Amino acid sequence: MQDSSSSLDMLRETFKIVVVGHVDHGKSTLIGRLLYDTDSLPTGKFEELKAICDRRGMALEWSFVLDAFQAERDQAVTIDTTQIWFKTPKRDVVIIDAPGHREFLKNMVSGAASADAALLVVDAEEGVREQTRRHGYLLHLLGVKQVAVVINKMDLVDHSEDRYGEIVRDVTAYLHGIGVEPSFIVPISAREGDNIAKKSTSTPWYKGPTILEALDRFHSVTVPSEQALRMPVQDVYHFDQRRILVGRIEAGVLRPGDEILFSPSNKTARVKSLDIWDAPPLMEAHAGQSIGLTLEEQLFVERGEMISHVEDPPVLSTVFRARLFWLGHKPLEVGKRYTLKLATKTANVTVVGIDTLIDTDSLAHRPGTKLERNMIGEVVLRAREVLAFDEHVSLDKTGRFVLLEDYDLVGGGLISMEGYPDQRQSLTVRSTNVYSVEHTITRENRVVRNGHKGGVLWFTGLSGAGKSTLAMEVEKHLFQKGHQVYVLDGDNVRAGLNANLGFSPEERTENIRRVGEVAALFADAGFICITAFISPYQADRDRARGAANRIDSDAFHEIHVSADLNTCERRDPKGLYKKARAGEILDFTGVSAPYEAPATPELVVDTDAKDLASCVEQVVDYIDRTFRVE
Numbered sequence: 347m348q349d350s351s352s353s354l355d356m357l358r359e360t361f362k363i364v365v366v367g368h369v370d371h372g373k374s375t376l377i378g379r380l381l382y383d384t385d386s387l388p389t390g391k392f393e394e395l396k397a398i399c400d401r402r403g404m405a406l407e408w409s410f411v412l413d414a415f416q417a418e419r420d421q422a423v424t425i426d427t428t429q430i431w432f433k434t435p436k437r438d439v440v441i442i443d444a445p446g447h448r449e450f451l452k453n454m455v456s457g458a459a460s461a462d463a464a465l466l467v468v469d470a471e472e473g474v475r476e477q478t479r480r481h482g483y484l485l486h487l488l489g490v491k492q493v494a495v496v497i498n499k500m501d502l503v504d505h506s507e508d509r510y511g512e513i514v515r516d517v518t519a520y521l522h523g524i525g526v527e528p529s530f531i532v533p534i535s536a537r538e539g540d541n542i543a544k545k546s547t548s549t550p551w552y553k554g555p556t557i558l559e560a561l562d563r564f565h566s567v568t569v570p571s572e573q574a575l576r577m578p579v580q581d582v583y584h585f586d587q588r589r590i591l592v593g594r595i596e597a598g599v600l601r602p603g604d605e606i607l608f609s610p611s612n613k614t615a616r617v618k619s620l621d622i623w624d625a626p627p628l629m630e631a632h633a634g635q636s637i638g639l640t641l642e643e644q645l646f647v648e649r650g651e652m653i654s655h656v657e658d659p660p661v662l663s664t665v666f667r668a669r670l671f672w673l674g675h676k677p678l679e680v681g682k683r684y685t686l687k688l689a690t691k692t693a694n695v696t697v698v699g700i701d702t703l704i705d706t707d708s709l710a711h712r713p714g715t716k717l718e719r720n721m722i723g724e725v726v727l728r729a730r731e732v733l734a735f736d737e738h739v740s741l742d743k744t745g746r747f748v749l750l751e752d753y754d755l756v757g758g759g760l761i762s763m764e765g766y767p768d769q770r771q772s773l774t775v776r777s778t779n780v781y782s783v784e785h786t787i788t789r790e791n792r793v794v795r796n797g798h799k800g801g802v803l804w805f806t807g808l809s810g811a812g813k814s815t816l817a818m819e820v821e822k823h824l825f826q827k828g829h830q831v832y833v834l835d836g837d838n839v840r841a842g843l844n845a846n847l848g849f850s851p852e853e854r855t856e857n858i859r860r861v862g863e864v865a866a867l868f869a870d871a872g873f874i875c876i877t878a879f880i881s882p883y884q885a886d887r888d889r890a891r892g893a894a895n896r897i898d899s900d901a902f903h904e905i906h907v908s909a910d911l912n913t914c915e916r917r918d919p920k921g922l923y924k925k926a927r928a929g930e931i932l933d934f935t936g937v938s939a940p941y942e943a944p945a946t947p948e949l950v951v952d953t954d955a956k957d958l959a960s961c962v963e964q965v966v967d968y969i970d971r972t973f974r975v976e
């Protein structure tokens with residue numbers, strides 16, 4: 347949202363707030379009163395409204411003041427009608443997006459309304475209600491760290507200190523549960539003007555600030571210049587021979603001469619100049635500034651790329667976890683595709699699964715498959731392409747996204763990579779000046795001698811699904827037939843080649859990358875190479891396929907050795923599930939680490955439904971068909 351308030355004093359600080367809370371708890375009344383008490387209303391407006399109310403024999407409704415104020419604004423076409431502002435002794439406070447506004451939640455979720463602080467209004471009579479909790483949760487989800495709770499309508503509870511205490515306990519217990527510590531809890535009566543601009547004599551027991559004082563006591567929100575540099579490329583302009591990349595620096599600092607990295611393309615370049623419109627080039631640009639930059643060398647980069655420094659790059663991944671606030675009228679569906687917008691990047695994503703649903707009322711987590719409007723869920727999303735982003739805990743601006751369905755905003759979420767690896771390591775080729783050498787013995791020579799093609803049979807499945815047992819049996823059969831066959835087994839490879847790797851998401855990815863490359867070499871040597879690794883991530887298996895396909899376009903066969911988690915746990919051949927459940931093994935697949943079943947494997951072997959002999963027969967049949975030479 348633009349700061350359109352040209353009439354604000356340039357030297358004073360502009361502070362953006364949102365006012366949230368349950369319907370009828372007094373948001374509009376509070377704003378109306380704040381406008382009046384700070385002399386922000388057009389001359390005569392208040393008197394006019396008062397006269398109307400008097401004539402009708404009714405008490406003045408402060409929310410009318412806000413309505414009238416907005417109506418006036420709506421006619422002044424030069425002013426952004428969605429913004430309301432007033433002055434405190436210290437600041438110009440802008441209320442971004444008025445409560446009751448139809449698009450309020452959408453604006454909040456899309457981050458258009460990124461507020462410096464929030465006022466959460468609670469009715470002293472009614473106490474904490476559904477929307478109080480939901481809005482509180484939303485503030486937490488959107489990273490609004492400074493919150494003042496405003497306990498309104500104190501006049502209706504006789505300014506009771508006890509009632510104030512009760513609500514303080516309720517509201518702080520809830521906010522504490524979601525990690526929000528309110529900065530102030532102010533008892534007010536918006537209608538009577540108690541503790542808004544001046545201290546009320548009706549609440550002598552209250553020693554804290556008035557609303558205006560609270561607004562001035564909030565911390566100025568620092569621009570995230572100390573963070574790692576992030577500048578999403580918004581556009582690329584061509585002037586003469588020059589390309590100018592434009593965008594807004596979301597975090598960090600950029601200087602001419604800096605070496606920068608573009609993600610996900612992984613190109614690097616040195617910054618030549620930083621330009622802003624109609625002014626000399628900058629020696630330094632900071633978070634919050636929109637700039638144009640030129641590079642020392644000409645690179646082809648597109649909108650959506652993320653600029654960082656080389657040494658502090660964003661995460662690269664095709665898959666991530668998100669805490670998603672759902673606004674769609676239709677529930678979020680597993681398997682369905684949505685459009686993702688993340689900084690300047692737009693991509694299609696598919697919902698892989700919904701892990702938990704979070705009830706914003708009770709904060710209870712429960713399993714579920716349907717994420718409905720106004721609910722929050724932990725979901726896993728996958729894109730076909732590699733995306734560059736950050737985990738929300740480390741970088742707020744590039745760690746959030748929105749989802750669209752048919753151009754309509756249906757959800758907003760925060761990214762976490764918990765249980766998933768950063769794929770950057772396995773996507774970056776570091777060696778340079780490397781040239782491939784041709785073999786003099788061709789693949790055909792080997793096929794002719796062996797009587798079958800080379801290739802990779804990639805077994806994937808949960809621990810205990812039967813990968814090793816099956817792999818070794820199949821190997822025996824093929825060997826007896828005179829085939830060149832070799833099994834690469836997880837436990838064996840991890841004792842040698844991959845002895846330096848554990849089970850973190852990144853280490854599993856590296857494990858599978860190496861095995862994928864070794865298996866491809868075996869295939870190139872004419873072997874039927876069977877691999878038996880859990881290989882829980884689709885992206886890793888896809889990369890292993892890519893390695894084998896460099897040798898032959900149909901060399902890779904993904905085989906899902908499938909058994910229900912319960913079955914695997916019952917079999918528990920090594921007693922590992924038991925240990926995992928007891929918390930003795932961390933990140934155990936299926937228990938405390940994810941397993942992504944193949945979406946389109948070449949073969950599924952169901953070891954739950956069939957005995958070992960039938961499973962072996964199924965795989966050997968498959969091999970006979972696909973590795974045969976005519």
Ligand SMILES: Nc1ncnc2c1ncn2[C@@H]1O[C@H](COP(=O)(O)OS(=O)(=O)O)[C@@H](OP(=O)(O)O)[C@H]1O
Nearest residue numbers: 809810836849854857879880881882932933934935
């Ligand atoms: N945390 C954790 N999670 C999963 N598995 C564990 C873990 N710790 C040890 N093990 C043992 O390691 C075997 C899996 O190794 P992999 O190389 O196949 O795993 S992965 O593909 O890198 O995920 C696996 O063997 P299998 O039971 O044959 O699958 C286990 O014996």
Ligand SMILES: Nc1ncnc2c1ncn2[C@@H]1O[C@H](COP(=O)(O)OP(=O)(O)O)[C@@H](O)[C@H]1O
Nearest residue numbers: 809810811812813814815917919953956957958
């Ligand atoms: N149809 C089957 N195929 C393979 N193994 C089976 C089958 N039915 C039962 N099992 C048993 O399941 C266990 C699988 O263990 P293992 O082969 O070590 O699994 P993984 O290598 O996938 O961890 C073994 O004890 C095996 O005897």
